[in-house]
Amino acid sequence: MAVRSAPSFVVVLLLAAAASAQSPAGPRVVPYPIDLPPGFEAAIAKGTRTRDGRPGPKHWTNHAKYTLAAELDPQAARLVGKATMVYENRSPDALDRLVVHCYQDLMKAGAQRTRTVTATNGFELVEARLEGKKIRATVMDTRLMVRLPQPLPPGASTTLEIDYAFDVPKAGTAPRMGHEADKVYYLGYWYPQFAVYDDVEGWVADPHRGNGEFYMGYADYELRITAPVGYLVRATGELQNPEATLTAAARQRLAQAATSREIVRVVTKEDHDKGEVTATSADGKLTWRFLASNVRDAAVSVARSYLWDATHAVVKDKDGPGKDGTCMIHAVYEPNSGDWVRAAEYARHTIEFMSANAYPYPWPHMTACEGIIGGGMEYPMMTICGGRQPAGVIAHELCHMWFPMLVGNNEKRFAWQDEGFTTFWTTLCRDDFTQRSNGPRREVMAYGNQVAVGEDVVCMRHADAYGQDNFGFAAYGKPAAVLHQLRGLLGDETFFAAFRRYTADWAYKHPYPHDFFHAFADASKQDLSPYFRTWFFEAWPLDHAIAEVARKDGRTTVRLLDKGRAVHPCVVEAKFADGTTQRQTVPATTWWQGTSATVEFAGAAVEVRLDPDVTCLDCARGNDVWKAAPEKPADVDAKAGQDKKTGPDKQD
Numbered sequence: 001m002a003v004r005s006a007p008s009f010v011v012v013l014l015l016a017a018a019a020s021a022q023s024p025a026g027p028r029v030v031p032y033p034i035d036l037p038p039g040f041e042a043a044i045a046k047g048t049r050t051r052d053g054r055p056g057p058k059h060w061t062n063h064a065k066y067t068l069a070a071e072l073d074p075q076a077a078r079l080v081g082k083a084t085m086v087y088e089n090r091s092p093d094a095l096d097r098l099v100v101h102c103y104q105d106l107m108k109a110g111a112q113r114t115r116t117v118t119a120t121n122g123f124e125l126v127e128a129r130l131e132g133k134k135i136r137a138t139v140m141d142t143r144l145m146v147r148l149p150q151p152l153p154p155g156a157s158t159t160l161e162i163d164y165a166f167d168v169p170k171a172g173t174a175p176r177m178g179h180e181a182d183k184v185y186y187l188g189y190w191y192p193q194f195a196v197y198d199d200v201e202g203w204v205a206d207p208h209r210g211n212g213e214f215y216m217g218y219a220d221y222e223l224r225i226t227a228p229v230g231y232l233v234r235a236t237g238e239l240q241n242p243e244a245t246l247t248a249a250a251r252q253r254l255a256q257a258a259t260s261r262e263i264v265r266v267v268t269k270e271d272h273d274k275g276e277v278t279a280t281s282a283d284g285k286l287t288w289r290f291l292a293s294n295v296r297d298a299a300v301s302v303a304r305s306y307l308w309d310a311t312h313a314v315v316k317d318k319d320g321p322g323k324d325g326t327c328m329i330h331a332v333y334e335p336n337s338g339d340w341v342r343a344a345e346y347a348r349h350t351i352e353f354m355s356a357n358a359y360p361y362p363w364p365h366m367t368a369c370e371g372i373i374g375g376g377m378e379y380p381m382m383t384i385c386g387g388r389q390p391a392g393v394i395a396h397e398l399c400h401m402w403f404p405m406l407v408g409n410n411e412k413r414f415a416w417q418d419e420g421f422t423t424f425w426t427t428l429c430r431d432d433f434t435q436r437s438n439g440p441r442r443e444v445m446a447y448g449n450q451v452a453v454g455e456d457v458v459c460m461r462h463a464d465a466y467g468q469d470n471f472g473f474a475a476y477g478k479p480a481a482v483l484h485q486l487r488g489l490l491g492d493e494t495f496f497a498a499f500r501r502y503t504a505d506w507a508y509k510h511p512y513p514h515d516f517f518h519a520f521a522d523a524s525k526q527d528l529s530p531y532f533r534t535w536f537f538e539a540w541p542l543d544h545a546i547a548e549v550a551r552k553d554g555r556t557t558v559r560l561l562d563k564g565r566a567v568h569p570c571v572v573e574a575k576f577a578d579g580t581t582q583r584q585t586v587p588a589t590t591w592w593q594g595t596s597a598t599v600e601f602a603g604a605a606v607e608v609r610l611d612p613d614v615t616c617l618d619c620a621r622g623n624d625v626w627k628a629a630p631e632k633p634a635d636v637d638a639k640a641g642q643d644k645k646t647g648p649d650k651q652d
Helices: 016-022 038-046 103-107 248-257 269-274 338-357 391-399 401-406 416-434 439-452 468-490 492-505 513-524 529-537 588-593 633-639
Strands: 063-073 078-088 095-101 124-130 133-135 143-152 157-167 178-180 184-187 196-198 202-204 218-228 232-235 264-267 285-295 300-303 307-315 325-333 365-370 376-379 382-385 544-552 555-562 570-576 581-586 596-602 605-610 625-627 644-646
Touching (some): 143 157, 382 391, 544 605
Antiparallel strands (some): 078 157, 095 143, 544 555, 544 644
């Protein structure tokens, strides 16, 4: 499924050095260069990063292996678990400590938070053992620091075991997870997890405050989830013991879904009525075993009221160029949940669209779960989505399988690098599904409307440093609109080739924003630092305006003003009485040198419009359109050949 082309235009970007040298006239502000942090410069020197946006020849990423055994008591809303965690040091550094996130301590009374919660006891650390020996350990500010008796050398590994428990919060009292009575449980940040040790900063372990999400390393997981008979369990990874946990009918239906494009009802209302949702056992409990490879997290859904639908997606090039593969698609939801009966269809389309246009989906299944929270939350192979009309939310959460599940950026410090990317791709995905093409235009207009009322904000800020409303704009809406504008600037071929390259290069790694900036600059063969500086580091408005239009001697002259601080090419379209149009582009080079420009057209225009394709982030479109005043029939001959000069008409 190809991404539809958006109109593009020829532009000229002035190099930052040249812009600085010209001392632009008028109130023009030249963006500062994007300085690389010392750690990033050091990574380039060590060969782990590059200036062209690719991982360096000596790039490395540490790894972990988790064996997580947990039992959920739905009546008591309590989980008791044991985590066996193996940390593999693939870095060239000897590590003197391990840093472990205990995210559930966000819920503890007195914890610093950016979200409103109903306090619980948080993460209850029972005992910790390093290489089998009990150690003294205390969770401080959602983090556990484990000092090693001897530094862990490169290439070595060590094993940490943690016994723990916590009370599962009620739905709506905690972000991203919870339970609805004893019916539906969704478990996120439910186990201790190693922090990321990367090549730029070493240990990166910001406390979990709530607004900022997660920065996670890649690992292999073995899950053993024990729950009462009759509770359907879905999780990150492939189910290893279906014969011990599923009914014969469910197994047969899953086999059918693996080969059929039809949506198969795996667990139905009739199965619930007959009490045949899961297998049975003598002690009334079942332990579900899942395996997942090279993922950055694991989530679990446990429910006694879910219906279960399944199908499969065709994953383009999954097994290599020209070698398509498949992955299973699952949707679980409560009865009478509105449009959730189409959830598997929506999920399948998203996986197929993103596989064809961004990167082949690499994992064995994708599961969409209904309930628990408003909006949605993503985890590898698993999402939780609320609402009775889930199409858009499912698309968004599944696009997150690429950003940040595959391309593992730091969501806490640079939320736009996954939320903005995902919002951009969701728009394209939904347009493809609905066979429309107005999504990018809508997001560009929404950006302009918000900036017009003084609510712009910079993107390069830690997620926990925003107010909730500003965070949504800075992480989702603004960066998505900036990408739509960049697409128009570069053209589809260059833009999407750069995005595919960035995704492939940084799959299963940890890109910083500078890697993204460098990748697009290298792929486009342009210095894009003024563009990225303007739109991600600043809150500068773009406001092109029609100052006046003059028609004389069969020509139309348009004088333009650049009233904002942001510099961007301006497309001017003139429309004539016979319905034909002409376009001219005022390049960025012109705006760097001043704030006024003039373009001419052959013929007497009846309408002049700026940015006719709505790809630019102009925040004041009321001054973007001029229309000739209608003439009375008796006046036409008398006025023939006379000059006409007027300013722009206001447009709603």
